[in-house]
Amino acid sequence: MSEENTVYIGKKETMNYVMAVVTQFNSGSNEVYIKARGRAISKAVDVAEITKNRFVQDAEIVEMKSDTEQVPRTGEEGTANVSSFEILMKRKE
């Protein structure tokens, strides 16, 4: 997996990330990873669903997986546990 075909979900509007995924597919990628942490996970699922339903109909979600990451607390000592999430989309063969 390279970083090139990975879209990281942040605080922008959902459609920004949908367009990023669609652009990946249209520029020749056969697979695209969508990654998110914490509250952005819901948006990652929206991005995958909108991409396959409306823009890249021959793409499908082939894997979804989650993990727990330790991130430093802002302004405090120690770390907090945050869920991370990854969706792999591929063009159907």
Next chain:
Amino acid sequence: MSEENTVYIGKKETMNYVMAVVTQFNSGSNEVYIKARGRAISKAVDVAEITKNRFVQDAEIVEMKSDTEQVPRTGEEGTANVSSFEILMKRKE
């Protein structure tokens, strides 16, 4: 799949749903479904991660899948598309 071993994620605190999942496992269920829609999807992932990391160490996430559902708009005509999400957790054999 029965409704008995399904935990629906709503607006309560995350730990309420973690306890519901743990209770299912402790009352003899070998598999538990966690279901959510829209913004609650992030919380569903947190619930699964916290359950397996802290409370039911022999449980694992065996499947995650998403779909798009049409829900009526509140106070308006027509329907809106909402992502739905399902996590299947099982005790390791």
